[in-house]
Amino acid sequence: VPRSRTEADTTKKTPVASDDATGPRKGRAPTGKLSLRLRFRRDRVLLLMTLPAVLLVLLFNYVPILGNIVAFQEYDPYISDNGIVSIMNSPWVGLENFERIFQDSAFWNSVRNTLVLFLLQLVLYFPVPILLALLINSVVRPRVRAISQAILYLPHFFSWVLVIAVFQQLFGGAGLLSQLLRDHGYDGLSLMTDPDTFKFLVTAQSVWKDAGWGIIVFLAALASVSPDLYEAAAMDGANRWRRMWHVTLPALRPVIALLLVLRVGDALTVGFEQILLQRDAVGPGAAEVLDTFVWWNGVRNQDFGYAAAAGLVKGVISLGLVLIANKVAHLMGEQGVYKK
Amino acid sequence: VTAVREATAVVDGPTRRPSRWAAPPRPVWEEKPSRAGIAGKGLVLLLACLAILFPLWIVVVTSLSSRKAIDEAGGLVMIPTDITFVAYQELLSGGQVTRAALVSIGITLVGTLFSMAVSVLCAYGLSRSGSLGHRWILMALLATMFFSAGLIPTYLLVQSLGLMDSYLALILPSAISVFNILVLRGFFMGISQELVDSARIDGAGDLRILWQIVLPLSRAVVAVITLFYAVGYWSAWFNASLYLNDQDMLPLQNVMIQLVQKQEAPVGLGQAIKTGELSGLAVQMAVMVMALLPVAVLSPFVQRHFKKGMLTGAVKG
Numbered sequence A: 001v002p003r004s005r006t007e008a009d010t011t012k013k014t015p016v017a018s019d020d021a022t023g024p025r026k027g028r029a030p031t032g033k034l035s036l037r038l039r040f041r042r043d044r045v046l047l048l049m050t051l052p053a054v055l056l057v058l059l060f061n062y063v064p065i066l067g068n069i070v071a072f073q074e075y076d077p078y079i080s081d082n083g084i085v086s087i088m089n090s091p092w093v094g095l096e097n098f099e100r101i102f103q104d105s106a107f108w109n110s111v112r113n114t115l116v117l118f119l120l121q122l123v124l125y126f127p128v129p130i131l132l133a134l135l136i137n138s139v140v141r142p143r144v145r146a147i148s149q150a151i152l153y154l155p156h157f158f159s160w161v162l163v164i165a166v167f168q169q170l171f172g173g174a175g176l177l178s179q180l181l182r183d184h185g186y187d188g189l190s191l192m193t194d195p196d197t198f199k200f201l202v203t204a205q206s207v208w209k210d211a212g213w214g215i216i217v218f219l220a221a222l223a224s225v226s227p228d229l230y231e232a233a234a235m236d237g238a239n240r241w242r243r244m245w246h247v248t249l250p251a252l253r254p255v256i257a258l259l260l261v262l263r264v265g266d267a268l269t270v271g272f273e274q275i276l277l278q279r280d281a282v283g284p285g286a287a288e289v290l291d292t293f294v295w296w297n298g299v300r301n302q303d304f305g306y307a308a309a310a311g312l313v314k315g316v317i318s319l320g321l322v323l324i325a326n327k328v329a330h331l332m333g334e335q336g337v338y339k340k
Numbered sequence B: 001v002t003a004v005r006e007a008t009a010v011v012d013g014p015t016r017r018p019s020r021w022a023a024p025p026r027p028v029w030e031e032k033p034s035r036a037g038i039a040g041k042g043l044v045l046l047l048a049c050l051a052i053l054f055p056l057w058i059v060v061v062t063s064l065s066s067r068k069a070i071d072e073a074g075g076l077v078m079i080p081t082d083i084t085f086v087a088y089q090e091l092l093s094g095g096q097v098t099r100a101a102l103v104s105i106g107i108t109l110v111g112t113l114f115s116m117a118v119s120v121l122c123a124y125g126l127s128r129s130g131s132l133g134h135r136w137i138l139m140a141l142l143a144t145m146f147f148s149a150g151l152i153p154t155y156l157l158v159q160s161l162g163l164m165d166s167y168l169a170l171i172l173p174s175a176i177s178v179f180n181i182l183v184l185r186g187f188f189m190g191i192s193q194e195l196v197d198s199a200r201i202d203g204a205g206d207l208r209i210l211w212q213i214v215l216p217l218s219r220a221v222v223a224v225i226t227l228f229y230a231v232g233y234w235s236a237w238f239n240a241s242l243y244l245n246d247q248d249m250l251p252l253q254n255v256m257i258q259l260v261q262k263q264e265a266p267v268g269l270g271q272a273i274k275t276g277e278l279s280g281l282a283v284q285m286a287v288m289v290m291a292l293l294p295v296a297v298l299s300p301f302v303q304r305h306f307k308k309g310m311l312t313g314a315v316k317g
Helices: A005-013 A016-021 A036-072 A083-089 A096-103 A105-124 A127-137 A142-157 A160-171 A176-183 A198-223 A227-235 A240-265 A272-282 A290-300 A304-331 B002-012 B035-063 B067-073 B086-092 B096-125 B134-143 B151-160 B178-189 B193-201 B206-217 B219-235 B238-243 B252-261 B270-274 B280-311
Strands: none
Touching (some): A036 A304, A036 B134, A096 A304, A105 A198, A105 A290, A127 A142, A127 B035, A142 A198, A142 B219, A160 A198, A160 A272, A160 B252, A198 A272, A198 B280, A227 A240, A272 A290, A272 B252, A290 B151, A304 B151, B035 B280, B067 B280, B096 B134, B096 B178, B134 B178, B178 B219
């Protein structure tokens, strides 16, 4: 495929020497002197390639933002099968939905459940991958390492439906634990429907599913530590534990800090699918979180304006948290999700 | 490290390569580990692995057990005694579960292909630094990682687009993950520019460069991202519960919710379970095995590349 004349010309015009001196080492020729039209002609294939993704993101990530206006309406889903027609014909109610939310004890209950779950996961889930990574990293036999990694990663690829089904077979009313208890003359128990233990159960499910997967990031950080550091520490008389304290843990610190900050930024999202699947069995008192509150009011009760208002409150607070978390990451000298 | 190991393997020749079960030689400065230490570590690791494998073992064994074996065990079976494939035969001989499995396979294949095509094209389109507008597009994609439009507006949009009761509703809204695009892009950017330039001088266009140079050099990361997308489609159930009203259209995960969580009998098999020819428990377990088998078989093959898929996502202008 011969290149078009314009492109060939522009390439020719660019002095070879300046390519190394001023332009980026990789990528296109320096663009400073090219007009927009020429750059468009040169890059139109690249732009065309990004088009499908850009359209999908516009349609399913940006356009629905506008749909949040139903939070200011008493939206009536029965006007039409088409959401847009319904929006146009639904009455506006100002901030009424938001006032209702803040007086709704069910909403505050979901806020409390969300925050308790977030804290529980922070304390009981977050350290597990770090400890597992330290353990795996200290295993020196390559095959043992590879096999245990394969096993630990596996549940990450299971669906939540499957994970909860597995837990139900173990801890449910007809599950293995109840079966063993009954065999030995005790009463069976059903942890899967017990509101008191539900939050611990949810945390245990998260650990079982994702803690193994979480070690990858830490293993990579550990692998990047120069062996010279360990040798130097050993020469200075540091034993196994002191080497871990003074070499290994400092190497992990940036990753731990970053993940912690990101987790805090995402504090209001605590396993929507996982909890929704168990909400009805446990009851909303213990199992309702913010996301399921939106689902229940919108999808089940068809109170779309109210649900959208709750979703909007959550979305705005979450956005604020993410931005603050990234700011903190930058202040600590980490990269965060985006670069400064 | 891998490169070094491979290099040594070449020098030593394959016959003298040390067993991968053996520990590599210890540096002179490192103290000998105590037996108790090794045993303790091994035990913890073993327990962690058993915590994952033991439940799966029970599920698989029970799914393969006869009614008699399940009754004798009083429920879940730990030690296989009376092996039978009758639960699978019943589930796979047409009917609700067979159809749901086919739906899931179809959506996973079509969806993954679509997601990969869109993502790879976009990642390449954004990977040539200095190209027109790539910064803006990148920012627009990145911004979506900070907010979500919310469940209700998304639902209303899908409804307005006329996608209710259509399989497109299970593919389009979640077709691309910005994270995956960034990982692919990070990898594409690492490919030697000299290689790309020489192809361009030989007259190759961008599509040809992507197809004949960039993609063959990116097999590892493409495999990982393909797995991520495929697992996403295979595991999805929420959109189906939201957008599909027709029970006959539901994919496997949603049918599994009905069978296992709500303890319903599969359509058409209720009679066989009641009369005792078939164990309801074995049927539940067989559905679970069907859901876990594809990922359990495929993911270990891609395992050694996971690190690449997780870590090349750093965004460069």
